[in-house]
Amino acid sequence: MTEILSVSRLTKSYGKSVVVDKVTFGLRKGEILTLLGHSGCGKSTTLRMIAGLELPDGGAIHLRDKVVASGDGVWVPPEQRNLGLVFQSYAVWPHMTVGENVAYPLDVRGVPRRERRDRVTNICGVVGLGNMIDRPATQLSGGQQQRVALARALVYEPDVLLLDEPFSNLDAKLRDEMRLQLRQIQSRLGTTILYVTHDQAEALALSHRVAVMRNGRIEQLAEPAVIYERPASLFVQEFVGQTVIMDGVVELRQGSIATVRLSDGAMLNVSSDAAVGTAVNVVARPEDIVIAQSPDNCIAAEIVDLAYGGDHFDALIRVSGKHVSIRLEKNSLDALGTQLNLTFPVGKTHIWPM
Amino acid sequence: MANVGRAVVNVAPRRDWPRTVLGVLLVLAVGLVTLGPILVVVAGSFEGNAWSDILFDSPLTREALGTSLILALRAPFAALIGFLIAWLLIRFPIPGRTYLEFGFWLVFFLPLVPLTLGWMLMLDRHDGLLNQAVKLLPFVRESVFDINTISGILWVHMSAASVPVMIILLGPAIRRLDSSFEDAARVCGSAPAGVFRRVTLPLLMTAILTGTVLGFIRGLEAFEVEQLLGAPAKIYVYTTRVYALVNWEPPRFAEAMALSTFVLIFLMAMAYLYQRFTRKSRYATITGSGMSVRQMSIGRARWVISAILFLILFIIGIVPMICLIVGSFMTIFGFFGVEHPYTLKHWQTVLGDRNFLGALYNSVVLGLGAAGFGVLVYAGLAYLVVRSRLVGRGLVEYLAWLPWCVPGILLGVGLLALVLHNPVFRPLYGSLAILIFAIIVSQIPLGVTMMKTAVIQISPELEHASRVSGAGAFTTFRRIVLPLMRPMLISVFILVLIAGLRDISTVLLLSQAGSQPLSVLMLEYAAAGTHEPAAALGIIVASIIVAFALLARLGGLNLTQSR
Numbered sequence: 001m002t003e004i005l006s007v008s009r010l011t012k013s014y015g016k017s018v019v020v021d022k023v024t025f026g027l028r029k030g031e032i033l034t035l036l037g038h039s040g041c042g043k044s045t046t047l048r049m050i051a052g053l054e055l056p057d058g059g060a061i062h063l064r065d066k067v068v069a070s071g072d073g074v075w076v077p078p079e080q081r082n083l084g085l086v087f088q089s090y091a092v093w094p095h096m097t098v099g100e101n102v103a104y105p106l107d108v109r110g111v112p113r114r115e116r117r118d119r120v121t122n123i124c125g126v127v128g129l130g131n132m133i134d135r136p137a138t139q140l141s142g143g144q145q146q147r148v149a150l151a152r153a154l155v156y157e158p159d160v161l162l163l164d165e166p167f168s169n170l171d172a173k174l175r176d177e178m179r180l181q182l183r184q185i186q187s188r189l190g191t192t193i194l195y196v197t198h199d200q201a202e203a204l205a206l207s208h209r210v211a212v213m214r215n216g217r218i219e220q221l222a223e224p225a226v227i228y229e230r231p232a233s234l235f236v237q238e239f240v241g242q243t244v245i246m247d248g249v250v251e252l253r254q255g256s257i258a259t260v261r262l263s264d265g266a267m268l269n270v271s272s273d274a275a276v277g278t279a280v281n282v283v284a285r286p287e288d289i290v291i292a293q294s295p296d297n298c299i300a301a302e303i304v305d306l307a308y309g310g311d312h313f314d315a316l317i318r319v320s321g322k323h324v325s326i327r328l329e330k331n332s333l334d335a336l337g338t339q340l341n342l343t344f345p346v347g348k349t350h351i352w353p354m
Numbered sequence: 355m356a357n358v359g360r361a362v363v364n365v366a367p368r369r370d371w372p373r374t375v376l377g378v379l380l381v382l383a384v385g386l387v388t389l390g391p392i393l394v395v396v397a398g399s400f401e402g403n404a405w406s407d408i409l410f411d412s413p414l415t416r417e418a419l420g421t422s423l424i425l426a427l428r429a430p431f432a433a434l435i436g437f438l439i440a441w442l443l444i445r446f447p448i449p450g451r452t453y454l455e456f457g458f459w460l461v462f463f464l465p466l467v468p469l470t471l472g473w474m475l476m477l478d479r480h481d482g483l484l485n486q487a488v489k490l491l492p493f494v495r496e497s498v499f500d501i502n503t504i505s506g507i508l509w510v511h512m513s514a515a516s517v518p519v520m521i522i523l524l525g526p527a528i529r530r531l532d533s534s535f536e537d538a539a540r541v542c543g544s545a546p547a548g549v550f551r552r553v554t555l556p557l558l559m560t561a562i563l564t565g566t567v568l569g570f571i572r573g574l575e576a577f578e579v580e581q582l583l584g585a586p587a588k589i590y591v592y593t594t595r596v597y598a599l600v601n602w603e604p605p606r607f608a609e610a611m612a613l614s615t616f617v618l619i620f621l622m623a624m625a626y627l628y629q630r631f632t633r634k635s636r637y638a639t640i641t642g643s644g645m646s647v648r649q650m651s652i653g654r655a656r657w658v659i660s661a662i663l664f665l666i667l668f669i670i671g672i673v674p675m676i677c678l679i680v681g682s683f684m685t686i687f688g689f690f691g692v693e694h695p696y697t698l699k700h701w702q703t704v705l706g707d708r709n710f711l712g713a714l715y716n717s718v719v720l721g722l723g724a725a726g727f728g729v730l731v732y733a734g735l736a737y738l739v740v741r742s743r744l745v746g747r748g749l750v751e752y753l754a755w756l757p758w759c760v761p762g763i764l765l766g767v768g769l770l771a772l773v774l775h776n777p778v779f780r781p782l783y784g785s786l787a788i789l790i791f792a793i794i795v796s797q798i799p800l801g802v803t804m805m806k807t808a809v810i811q812i813s814p815e816l817e818h819a820s821r822v823s824g825a826g827a828f829t830t831f832r833r834i835v836l837p838l839m840r841p842m843l844i845s846v847f848i849l850v851l852i853a854g855l856r857d858i859s860t861v862l863l864l865s866q867a868g869s870q871p872l873s874v875l876m877l878e879y880a881a882a883g884t885h886e887p888a889a890a891l892g893i894i895v896a897s898i899i900v901a902f903a904l905l906a907r908l909g910g911l912n913l914t915q916s917r
Contacts, residue, residue, distance in 0.1 A: 051818070052821070052822070053821075078821040079821050084823075085818070085822040087815045087818070087819065091819040093816060093819075104820070104825070105823035108823065108824045108825040108826075108829055149819070156823070156824065
């Protein structure tokens with residue numbers, strides 16, 4: 001697959017704080033790549049440097065094999081990069097109608113009037129604004145404004161569509177709906193998308209690949225399933241999905257199996273090559289934890305609270321001094337007391353040196 | 355991540371020579387326009403013995419300086435009275451307060467010459483209406499009032515300008531004061547008078563001081579009232595003295611410039627004080643959340659206060675305007691007993707004067723030209739100052755503020771000298787272009803300040819979206835920024851238009867027979883002593899200006915920011 005956008009060792013600082021630190025990745029044609037991280041991790045700044053709204057201090061950005069920005073002072077203005085950008089704040093121009101907003105990029109490109117009208121009508125239909133073309137932009141709801149912003153960024157078929165937390169101002173239901181629509185539009189038009197979000201569920205559901213960022217650096221760049229199941233660091237594991245983290249020390253190691261003594265004295269086998277004596281965090285995902293049938297490799301736990309969830313119960317369980325919420329089948333509850341044993345499957349439990 | 359809290363980051367390369375070159379060019383351009391005339395004046399003051407003439411040889415000039423200072427001392431009184439009226443209007447349920455506010459607002463916009471004329475008809479030493487009335491009283495044989503005195507000048511200034519200006523100026527500061535400060539003082543046990551003295555007044559003191567300094571500066575810059583009332587009685591102030599020196603045969607430019615330089619030093623010091631006050635007052639009066647302007651109840655006293663305020667408005671606004679209107683229709687003003695007391699001939703004189711149509715045309719071109727070009731210049735400057743990363747844009751901001759404390763007459767002298775002594779600019783002498791230029795320069799501070807607030811309110815992302823969509827910087831400015839600033843563009847357009855129609859002191863020295871605007875013609879009529887036709891002309895000018903002010907108000911420009 002060809003890389004349409006490549007970012008190498010991109011760096012940006014404001015005063016003394018380094019916001020983006022040697023970020024490197026490539027974007028393949030037709031894929032959705034997400035930059036995921038907490039606010040302040042540098043993901044938006046990276047996006048803005050790609051868009052041409054910020055100048056990098058170091059590194060380079062290549063678009064279609066051409067340098068568009070670099071630390072050596074190369075800087076192609078945003079209007080010459082043929083990118084699309086959708087902001088969290090929509091940035092729909094209030095003095096124009098929906099149609100005028102969407103037609104603007106075509107207008108400044110000198111597209112003839114008739115073709116302009118056809119393309120605007122077409123793209124407004126795609127994003128579901130077909131009947132609102134003549135509506136003033138100020139009379140739209142948040143979701144509709146976001147659709148205008150999306151149509152405006154798609155209408156000129158940019159090489160890459162940049163989306164900066166586009167749905168985080170919408171309510172949860174609308175957000176899910178828009179996410180689904182975006183995926184459909186993307187597969188229909190084959191648009192290449194660079195997506196920025198702090199919402200890990202959104203990142204997993206939407207992307208072909210995810211880059212988890214922390215303190216200006218990419219911590220891991222991989223497919224969503226890899227990010228979730230084989231995280232490269234404790235940070236990634238904790239940030240993406242639910243976890244329970246317990247601390248302990250490696251007591252014994254036989255081959256690829258390490259035995260860890262948890263802080264409350266319980267012993268647990270995990271698959272790891274950590275040296276004996278290493279202080280570690282033992283991390284498991286709640287959905288991997290199983291209620292023990294046999295007493296092997298299991299830890300005593302206690303149900304602290306039960307919440308009725310309709311088809312299931314959410315049990316808050318205390319294990320090794322930590323709390324974790326586990327989903328229990330309704331009918332499995334009868335056989336359980338408040339005390340139970342939990343099994344942490346060997347292959348699905350990770351340990352990270354402290 | 356939303357870029358909350360980060361400074362506006364504009365789409366422009368950071369390390370780039372265009373940034374420096376454009377920045378330097380901009381600084382030079384703005385500096386040439388605002389600092390240039392001042393430098394011409396300062397440099398010109400060193401020709402010959404101008405300085406020693408002023409300081410030692412010309413008692414008239416020294417007297418003028420003294421009189422200017424005495425007259426400028428009205429500022430603190432005007433600030434206090436204006437503050438009191440504004441405070442009463444805003445914080446108490448005064449019956450008819452909407453009308454009162456509107457009335458003071460109108461007086462604020464009325465040009466000074468018609469109001470001065472009105473007072474001349476009322477208080478003339480010989481046949482002023484009030485003097486005639488007083489003479490009917492027993493034991494009074496002679497006139498009591500004389501408008502052609504320092505106190506006459508003071509009265510006209512206080513009533514027609516200083517106090518209304520302060521009401522308009524201090525209103526917003528009073529509205530911004532959170533009334534919970536006062537509530538807290540009441541709860542702590544202070545009586546209303548104590549609250550006013552110990553909480554309200556101290557909190558608003560910076561605003562009042564700011565107003566005082568501003569009033570002082572404007573007082574030193576005032577021209578037309580002093581010219582109309584003072585000159586006939588040989589009372590000169592700084593501005594009228596400069597005017598006399600320039601009109602001397604041959605002109606005494608160097609002396610006029612030395613005198614101007616001297617006053618400029620004063621003004622700069624005042625301007626520095628003003629900046630310091632405004633910086634401080636930001637902390638003092640703007641409070642954060644939960645602001646509430648609550649009205650205090652004062653029972654029946656509100657009717658008394660209302661009556662007093664209506665009386666004040668009647669005296670300062672309606673009395674001179676009635677005199678003016680009646681005067682324009684009387685054969686000789688004040689002589690009701692003559693055979694044909696009422697006549698239309700003054701209106702016919704004015705409307706039939708060939709100069710009138712020419713001046714009307716000049717005023718229209720001057721007003722529209724200055725407003726049209728000015729709006730674009732101010733918007734562009736404000737945008738560059740707020741959004742660009744050009745080198746030296748802080749300096750541009752300072753230079754753009756400079757004309758704020760430069761008297762119109764000084765700007766006029768500077769530009770006149772520039773035009774007369776420089777062959778390149780010589781063709782501009784006596785043209786409307788130089789008048790338009792002068793008005794644009796004089797309104798730069800107001801224009802740029804207002805435009806800046808408009809630019810700041812536009813989210814940078816609206817521009818970024820345009821740039822990423824494929825539009826260049828200039829297209830983005832033209833198609834996104836300017837349309838979004840439209841309400842402000844209209845407001846500034848009308849304010850500059852009004853300034854162009856009203857202004858006398860800036861354009862007086864620059865206008866020649868062919869380029870005389872209506873305001874200058876009006877001054878000439880009034881100064882010629884033919885009060886009745888001058889009154890007719892004054893009514894015309896005042897009506898035009900009030901019409902535009904009303905238009906601006908309808909369009910949402912409300913200087914008092916009423917709720």
